[in-house]
Amino acid sequence: MSKVIGILAGSLRKESFSKKIGNALIAMAPDGFEFKVVSLDDLPIYNQDFDDHNQIPEAYTVFRNEAKALDGFIFITPEYNRSVPAVLKNALDVGSRPYGQSVWDGKPGAVFSNSPGNVSGFGANHHLRQSLVFLNVPVMQQPEVYINKSNELFDEKGVFKDERSRVFLQKAVDAYIVWFTKNA
Numbered sequence: 001m002s003k004v005i006g007i008l009a010g011s012l013r014k015e016s017f018s019k020k021i022g023n024a025l026i027a028m029a030p031d032g033f034e035f036k037v038v039s040l041d042d043l044p045i046y047n048q049d050f051d052d053h054n055q056i057p058e059a060y061t062v063f064r065n066e067a068k069a070l071d072g073f074i075f076i077t078p079e080y081n082r083s084v085p086a087v088l089k090n091a092l093d094v095g096s097r098p099y100g101q102s103v104w105d106g107k108p109g110a111v112f113s114n115s116p117g118n119v120s121g122f123g124a125n126h127h128l129r130q131s132l133v134f135l136n137v138p139v140m141q142q143p144e145v146y147i148n149k150s151n152e153l154f155d156e157k158g159v160f161k162d163e164r165s166r167v168f169l170q171k172a173v174d175a176y177i178v179w180f181t182k183n184a
């Protein structure tokens with residue numbers, strides 16, 4: 001049976017570059033793996049009362065069940081004010097509770113950060129890693145994946161404008177598969 005890797009993009013924007021990168025990764029899964037985009041579009045902001053008083057939003061249940069069934073994760077994060085956008089941090093929080101039932105625990109991950117600017121989401125990349133340490137997600141160390149000029153990656157059809165970008169991301173995916181296999 002294939003291992004299923006979740007692709008989580010930290011943006012709600014319809015034309016999000018992070019979502020486009022995530023969609024482009026789907027075709028890069030090798031034999032024995034399936035890459036599946038996990039939507040974060042409908043997740044309400046985490047409120048512990050929901051879990052404590054058994055008033056769990058349907059969207060939490062759908063997301064938690066979907067994430068529980070996944071074997072690993074590639075996080076595609078943009079950067080908001082030098083950190084992780086709230087939508088992605090919220091997904092980490094929702095998936096981490098109720099206490100003792102985290103969907104993340106022990107599953108290998110990778111962080112791909114991106115920005116239209118030159119700093120490539122470095123701050124978001126490392127803030128995300130900090131949370132993932134606590135969540136016991138073994139995160140690929142090398143290669144680090146920083147993607148700049150995210151606004152220039154794709155044409156209108158979502159196809160890479162420059163083959164070198166596709167090759168760069170394929171190498172990152174291949175390294176993640178090796179990491180996954182060692183750490184799963």
Ligand code: FNR
Nearest residue numbers: 011013016017018019078079080081082115116117
């Ligand atoms: C940004 N942007 C941004 N870019 C960056 O490189 N570093 C940053 O700290 C920020 N901060 C920031 C804050 C807020 C509130 C917004 C809306 C935007 C620009 C950001 O990289 C750009 O909007 C991306 O296109 C967002 O990613 P998606 O939606 O294309 O995936």
